[in-house]
Amino acid sequence: MAFAQPLALLFLGLSIPIAMLYLMKQRRRSVEVSTLLFWESVLHDEQSSISFARLRKLLSLLLQILFVILLTLALAQPLFARDVLGGRRHVLLLDRSASMTVQERSGTRFDEAQRRAHAIVGGMSQADSAM
Numbered sequence: 001m002a003f004a005q006p007l008a009l010l011f012l013g014l015s016i017p018i019a020m021l022y023l024m025k026q027r028r029r030s031v032e033v034s035t036l037l038f039w040e041s042v043l044h045d046e047q048s049s050i051s052f053a054r055l056r057k058l059l060s061l062l063l064q065i066l067f068v069i070l071l072t073l074a075l076a077q078p079l080f081a082r083d084v085l086g087g088r089r090h091v092l093l094l095d096r097s098a099s100m101t102v103q104e105r106s107g108t109r110f111d112e113a114q115r116r117a118h119a120i121v122g123g124m125s126q127a128d129s130a131m
Contacts, residue, residue: 001078008075015065022061087127092117 003009033039094117100110121130 001080004077004079005075008077009072011068011072011075015068018064018068019061022057087129088124090120090124090128090130092120092130 094110094113096110100108100113102109104112106112124130
């Protein structure tokens, strides 16, 4: 597989700052209170939701990195082997009706059609096919 715009792969570098932002820890503000009586239930609920918060944070990170990867691939325009080799298919059809026997400047219309067909076949690459 090749890329039509390989420089667009540099956009994958955007995933580094995204990961760095997720690795930064938020500092909690410490506040002095007179009693912990009212805060014990809040702290208990917070402890149970920490694992879900970590899972949500990880899922968010993975989705953002996946978005950057997909955007980069779209910008890089990947080419597959058939596109790179230029394998085209040609169908050549020559009309043998009476109208093709009309004389033109360089011979009959059929002769001109044959010359054009030979030019197409001569200009084909090795990966092309014709019928």
